[in-house]
Amino acid sequence: MENGERNLEDFKVGSLPTLIYIPDFITETEQTQLLNHIYKAPITKWKSLKNRRLQNWGGVVHEKGLLPQALPPWLTKITQRICQRTGLFPSAINHVLINEYLPDQGIMPHQDGPAYFPVVAILSLGCPAVMNFTPHSKLRACNDGERTTDADASSDIQKDEHGNKICLNDHHSFSVLLMPCSLLIFKDEAYSDYLHGIEDTNEHRIDKVVNVFEALKHKKDQISPGSGDSEEIERTEHIESIQRTSTRISLTCRLVLKVHKNLFKF
Numbered sequence: 001m002e003n004g005e006r007n008l009e010d011f012k013v014g015s016l017p018t019l020i021y022i023p024d025f026i027t028e029t030e031q032t033q034l035l036n037h038i039y040k041a042p043i044t045k046w047k048s049l050k051n052r053r054l055q056n057w058g059g060v061v062h063e064k065g066l067l068p069q070a071l072p073p074w075l076t077k078i079t080q081r082i083c084q085r086t087g088l089f090p091s092a093i094n095h096v097l098i099n100e101y102l103p104d105q106g107i108m109p110h111q112d113g114p115a116y117f118p119v120v121a122i123l124s125l126g127c128p129a130v131m132n133f134t135p136h137s138k139l140r141a142c143n144d145g146e147r148t149t150d151a152d153a154s155s156d157i158q159k160d161e162h163g164n165k166i167c168l169n170d171h172h173s174f175s176v177l178l179m180p181c182s183l184l185i186f187k188d189e190a191y192s193d194y195l196h197g198i199e200d201t202n203e204h205r206i207d208k209v210v211n212v213f214e215a216l217k218h219k220k221d222q223i224s225p226g227s228g229d230s231e232e233i234e235r236t237e238h239i240e241s242i243q244r245t246s247t248r249i250s251l252t253c254r255l256v257l258k259v260h261k262n263l264f265k266f
């Protein structure tokens, strides 16, 4: 069965309710077409930041909403597929941020801004990379002094009827391996209780990845490209990191619900 026909539930990874990883969401030909469009854009379309470059498509996002600009057809082809395939966006995706990372570039752990509808879909192109999810500091703070043996863990603290603190969910840091042509979607706790980021190093650890099968496939390919037997996968399980050897491009596709039709109403 093609990935496009399978139930979204089948692509859930990790223990959080809504972290979805779809390998081969686009074909390699589509990846090449997208990269061509991205690199055909005028140089002025790129905004250089300290540790990466980005292109902003769909308009300017302000605290109060989006000052819109129509997405080009080469992007709506993808955003429409994401909306249809996931059914998680209440209306059409209207904003796409394209990030370019050299092998030693990344993005600081962060939470996406409040202007966005709280579902994000990230399409990956080019070199594989690992995205790390870490519990939000607000949650970690609840836990200070209570879980000194496990620095990565955090819990929702609530009070019981006597006012004693009780821990509900455990929050652990985890990672996702983002392979080219894959789509990562996250919402709910993964969106609200965790920071996500990519380390600015050319080697990424994969020991905490939740999409394990993807990691094993990749590890096998690093050792002997092309051969796919499962014994080989087992033999490569000891590899704990991936090398970033070329550029990665990502398309962060989101929806800003509040759209300003008229500049003067801002």
Ligand SMILES: O=C(O)CCC(=O)C(=O)O
Binding pocket: 097, 099, 107, 112, 122, 131, 196, 250, 252
């Ligand atoms: O490049 C990525 O995969 C993540 C980008 C991201 O988190 C963002 O644009 O907010």
Ligand SMILES: [Fe+2]
Binding pocket: 110, 111, 112, 196
């Ligand atoms: Fe983000």
